[in-house]
Amino acid sequence: MLVYECDGFVIEKNCPDVVVFPRTAQQVAAIVQLGNEYDVPVLPRGAGTSLAGGCLPVGGGIMVVLTRMKRIVEINLRDRYAVVEPGVVNIWLTKALAGAGFHYAPDPSSQGACTIGGNLATNSGGPHTLKYGVTVNHVLGLEAVLADGSIVEIGGPAEDSPGLDLTGVMVGSEGTLAIATKIWVRITRDPQGYRTLLGIFESVDDATNAISAIIGAGIVPAALEMMDQGILVALEEAFQFGFPLDAQAILLIEVDGLEAGLDAQRDQIIELCQRSGAREVRQARDAAERQKLWKCRKQAFGAVGRLSPSYCTQDGVVPRTKLPHMLRRIYQIGEKHDIKVVNVFHAGDGNLHPILLFDERDAAQVKRVLKASEEILDECIACGGSVTGEHGIGVEKIEFMSKLFAPEDLEVMERLRLAFNPAGRLSPHKMLPTAGACGMEQHHPGRRAAV
Amino acid sequence: MSAVSDSLPITETATPETQADVAQALRDAYAARRAVYPLGGGTSLDYGLAPKQPGLGLSLGALQRVIDYPSRDLTITVEAGITIAELTAAMAAEGQQLPIDLPHAQVATLGGAIATNWSGARRYGYGTLRDYIIGISAVDGRGTPFKAGGRVVKNVAGYDFCKLLTGSLGTLSVITQVTLKAKPRPQRSAFAVAAVNNLAAASALLDALASSATTPVAIELIAGIAWSDISGELLPAGDLRIVVGLEGTAAEVDWMREQLAREWQPLGQSPEFITADLQVSALWTALNDFSSGPSELTVKINVLPSRAAELVGVVRELDATASIQAHAGNGIVLARFNELPPGGMLATMVKRLQPAARAAGGSAVILSANSGERTAQAVWGSPAADWPLMRAVKKQFDPHNILNPGRFVY
Ligand SMILES: Cc1cc2nc3c(=O)[nH]c(=O)nc-3n(C[C@H](O)[C@H](O)[C@H](O)COP(=O)(O)OP(=O)(O)OC[C@H]3O[C@@H](n4cnc5c(N)ncnc54)[C@H](O)[C@@H]3O)c2cc1C
Ligand SMILES: Cc1cc2nc3c(=O)[nH]c(=O)nc-3n(C[C@H](O)[C@H](O)[C@H](O)COP(=O)(O)OP(=O)(O)OC[C@H]3O[C@@H](n4cnc5c(N)ncnc54)[C@H](O)[C@@H]3O)c2cc1C
Numbered sequence: 036m037l038v039y040e041c042d043g044f045v046i047e048k049n050c051p052d053v054v055v056f057p058r059t060a061q062q063v064a065a066i067v068q069l070g071n072e073y074d075v076p077v078l079p080r081g082a083g084t085s086l087a088g089g090c091l092p093v094g095g096g097i098m099v100v101l102t103r104m105k106r107i108v109e110i111n112l113r114d115r116y117a118v119v120e121p122g123v124v125n126i127w128l129t130k131a132l133a134g135a136g137f138h139y140a141p142d143p144s145s146q147g148a149c150t151i152g153g154n155l156a157t158n159s160g161g162p163h164t165l166k167y168g169v170t171v172n173h174v175l176g177l178e179a180v181l182a183d184g185s186i187v188e189i190g191g192p193a194e195d196s197p198g199l200d201l202t203g204v205m206v207g208s209e210g211t212l213a214i215a216t217k218i219w220v221r222i223t224r225d226p227q228g229y230r231t232l233l234g235i236f237e238s239v240d241d242a243t244n245a246i247s248a249i250i251g252a253g254i255v256p257a258a259l260e261m262m263d264q265g266i267l268v269a270l271e272e273a274f275q276f277g278f279p280l281d282a283q284a285i286l287l288i289e290v291d292g293l294e295a296g297l298d299a300q301r302d303q304i305i306e307l308c309q310r311s312g313a314r315e316v317r318q319a320r321d322a323a324e325r326q327k328l329w330k331c332r333k334q335a336f337g338a339v340g341r342l343s344p345s346y347c348t349q350d351g352v353v354p355r356t357k358l359p360h361m362l363r364r365i366y367q368i369g370e371k372h373d374i375k376v377v378n379v380f381h382a383g384d385g386n387l388h389p390i391l392l393f394d395e396r397d398a399a400q401v402k403r404v405l406k407a408s409e410e411i412l413d414e415c416i417a418c419g420g421s422v423t424g425e426h427g428i429g430v431e432k433i434e435f436m437s438k439l440f441a442p443e444d445l446e447v448m449e450r451l452r453l454a455f456n457p458a459g460r461l462s463p464h465k466m467l468p469t470a471g472a473c474g475m476e477q478h479h480p481g482r483r484a485a486v
Numbered sequence: 487m488s489a490v491s492d493s494l495p496i497t498e499t500a501t502p503e504t505q506a507d508v509a510q511a512l513r514d515a516y517a518a519r520r521a522v523y524p525l526g527g528g529t530s531l532d533y534g535l536a537p538k539q540p541g542l543g544l545s546l547g548a549l550q551r552v553i554d555y556p557s558r559d560l561t562i563t564v565e566a567g568i569t570i571a572e573l574t575a576a577m578a579a580e581g582q583q584l585p586i587d588l589p590h591a592q593v594a595t596l597g598g599a600i601a602t603n604w605s606g607a608r609r610y611g612y613g614t615l616r617d618y619i620i621g622i623s624a625v626d627g628r629g630t631p632f633k634a635g636g637r638v639v640k641n642v643a644g645y646d647f648c649k650l651l652t653g654s655l656g657t658l659s660v661i662t663q664v665t666l667k668a669k670p671r672p673q674r675s676a677f678a679v680a681a682v683n684n685l686a687a688a689s690a691l692l693d694a695l696a697s698s699a700t701t702p703v704a705i706e707l708i709a710g711i712a713w714s715d716i717s718g719e720l721l722p723a724g725d726l727r728i729v730v731g732l733e734g735t736a737a738e739v740d741w742m743r744e745q746l747a748r749e750w751q752p753l754g755q756s757p758e759f760i761t762a763d764l765q766v767s768a769l770w771t772a773l774n775d776f777s778s779g780p781s782e783l784t785v786k787i788n789v790l791p792s793r794a795a796e797l798v799g800v801v802r803e804l805d806a807t808a809s810i811q812a813h814a815g816n817g818i819v820l821a822r823f824n825e826l827p828p829g830g831m832l833a834t835m836v837k838r839l840q841p842a843a844r845a846a847g848g849s850a851v852i853l854s855a856n857s858g859e860r861t862a863q864a865v866w867g868s869p870a871a872d873w874p875l876m877r878a879v880k881k882q883f884d885p886h887n888i889l890n891p892g893r894f895v896y
Binding site for chain 2: 112113114115136157158160164168169171172181187188189191192193194195196197198199200201202203204206207208224227247250251253254255292293294295296299352353354355356381384385386419420421422423424425426427428432435436439440441443444445446447448450451452453454455466467
């Protein structure tokens with residue numbers, strides 16, 4: 036049971052009363068009905084890699100773990116969709132498509148573990164969302180178990196079904212509206228070619244200015260990721276890629292598409308990087324080197340483990356042109372609270388992931404980490420941004436909702452939840468500060484762990 | 487307001503200048519339980535069922551400002567009443583675009599486009615309007631102003647009302663302000679076109695396009711009298727034509743032309759190319775304006791892409807002279823009938839088109855009709871399984887059913 040007391044957000048913990056592993060939608064429906072009968076919360080869970088505490092069983096209740104619903108039900112190349120059960124791990128679909136000339140575009144860094152159901156619920160992004168969009172741009176429809184225990188299909192493989200776009204609002208609803216039991220996703224043609232570049236910069240400012248220069252010039256790379264010196268050191272230790280350890284920042288830039296256009300784009304990007312002060316721009320020599328670079332990027336969080344016993348990954352967004360300012364502030368805030376911060380993030384989207392390093396056993400440090408996180412996110416809001424680009428609100432960021440949104444905004448969101456989940460038994464106390472449920476006390480779910 | 491209000495039971499029209507004005511008007515209407523008809527450019531006010539309840543026309547025309555355009559961030563924030571033409575011009579000045587291909591751009595508004603969720607031919611390459619909206623402000627049926635999303639391209643804080651309001655036909659809220667993602671304009675735009683002898687040949691070509699090494703932005707199958715004006719000048723002679731839109735850099739477009747010629751050869755087809763700027767833009771205009779052309783009945787059928795040609799066949803069986811534009815790559819078939827097919831509206835929609843569409847994984851709806859009885863069944867088809875959920879959502883946003891009452895099936 037302890038496995039299920041939290042997800043990737045370890046600061047708060049609580050045990051569910053029951054954990055179930057259904058294999059069919061009918062079983063999920065029966066569980067939801069039992070939850071209603073006994074008036075206890077019901078909480079869906081995928082792989083539990085959420086970083087915002089979406090799987091924290093607030094108020095206990097029944098946890099519905101969907102990892103046994105893991106069939107790829109159908110792949111239709113001609114009509115470009117696949118049907119999957121929610122427990123299918125993100126990378127499995129791309130693996131199943133390998134060789135057919137297709138892939139599943141949303142590629143969170145956790146794609147080796149997280150499920151497509153979890154991706155749907157959090158509207159996951161990843162390095163390739165810059166060009167290909169986030170999960171919502173790739174979900175065509177779903178089958179879901181509603182709060183009353185009924186099973187319903189929403190949308191489907193054909194585009195433009197008449198009526199309200201309930202699919203769109205289900206994506207990113209963090210398990211608070213319904214439980215997805217089957218998902219129709221778009222599959223994407225593989226690009227003909229890639230050019231993968233590594234821009235090496237003497238200063239973080241130069242690197243962040245290069246990002247705006249590239250996007251501002253009308254180039255939309257498939258991915259544009261930034262890593263600062265702190266993370267490079269960890270990556271180099273883990274992978275010995277040959278990253279220059281004295282560089283302050285590197286940009287991993289990938290363009291993809293028709294071969295006919297790639298060299299010109301590459302040359303333009305190299306020129307823009309150089310004009311922004313890049314010390315050097317390298318190109319991945321072959322597919323193996325490209326793959327190694329991406330492996331480093333995707334496992335960056337894992338490598339952080341070498342730097343510190345615990346870390347907290349933040350998830351803020353600012354307009355791309357505000358990145359230079361925002362990174363300066365992040366380092367300042369870290370210094371002020373004596374917390375080391377390293378950065379690896381989706382720079383092309385302005386989606387920052389400052390990683391705050393600390394020791395969970397030291398209560399004072401934990402407090403400083405929380406304070407620093409808060410200041411960083413407040414600064415994102417001040418820049419016209421958001422406190423989450425892809426991890427969601429969960430329980431972690433509930434308090435920020437009233438900073439981002441007016442009471443009226445939250446009231447209307449609350450009403451949407453009432454339409455789907457009138458008794459509030461599905462995933463109570465998530466996402467909305469007001470998200471009370473009839474008969475359930477309104478309280479913050481107690482910050483346990485080291486705090 | 488003449489033309490606009492003709493099709494609606496409007497007794498009075500208001501032209502609010504701010505979101506606060508919109509909110510006040512809706513609060514008053516909520517208290518009085520009075521119907522409200524949001525009005526954009528008035529180009530699709532007869533979409534859906536005909537509303538009968540007398541009420542207030544709420545023109546969004548005065549809400550037309552560009553609020554913020556940080557073009558280097560590739561985002562733009564505008565008021566909902568801005569016309570598509572003004573928006574396009576503002577973005578073109580920065581070398582950017584919103585690639586959604588609307589007819590009547592001079593009068594149609596962004597708010598109206600969002601309410602109807604319209605996207606034209608280039609949806610194959612660029613996605614639909616829904617994919618571009620990252621922030622939205624609106625006022626619900628109680629007069630509560632609210633917003634969702636924001637001004638950054640990635641944001642998952644709160645429910646995604648940008649999606650929910652897109653295509654809601656002005657029945658959940660009045661949209662007042664929108665933030666969009668922008669796309670760079672392509673260097674070059676061209677077409678490959680080919681006449682095909684029959685639907686089987688069309689299908690074979692469409693199959694080939696679905697697995698082509700090229701990356702078209704539009705895959706269209708067109709037929710019928712509506713295209714005769716531009717035939718000869720822009721299109722090869724014939725009744726059934728495939729039109730493929732190609733965009734990118736000059737080198738990319740050149741490569742795609744050669745590649746398509748190679749791919750089509752085994753199918754016995756050789757594409758003609760349209761590359762001169764004037765001709766290219768004339769063809770885009772024709773493709774964008776098709777559905778707003780003269781017609782007794784205009785329908786939209788959505789099916790799996792592999793079944794689009796089949797549905798074109800069903801339409802032609804009903805009326806051999808029907809004019810058709812299928813966004814075949816997306817499985818969307820638009821058909822204009824010069825007169826109501828034999829048997830009338832119900833037989834056409836309920837007995838023929840809707841079952842055929844359902845069998846091909848989709849549905850068929852009426853976009854506009856001059857005559858014939860527009861029942862809920864004919865206009866929207868039989869309710870889908872998620873219909874009760876839609877009603878529950880409607881109830882929360884508009885409890886007194888004052889927003890466009892009767893247009894949708896509530
Ligand atoms: C190392 C690491 C890297 C990461 N990188 C990224 C990244 O690049 N991009 C990104 O977006 N995220 C990233 N994440 C966060 C996380 O992986 C994503 O949020 C992911 O989508 C969660 O999937 P999951 O299956 O683990 O879901 P869980 O953690 O199990 O659940 C997440 C939320 O979804 C709900 N849920 C799960 N399944 C369903 C269902 N079937 N129906 C309804 N609700 C459901 C849960 O209730 C919960 O609220 C990363 C996490 C880690 C640990
Ligand atoms: C028969 C038909 C064919 C069409 N063909 C095409 C086509 O080929 N290509 C294409 O791109 N588009 C097409 N459209 C869609 C049409 O071009 C767009 O919907 C247009 O942009 C509408 O803009 P408008 O300002 O004229 O809206 P209006 O006609 O004024 O309003 C349309 C609907 O939206 C509501 N509405 C308007 N503004 C708002 C607002 N701010 N908030 C909430 N609700 C609002 C109205 O109440 C009404 O229900 C077609 C529509 C129809 C009916």
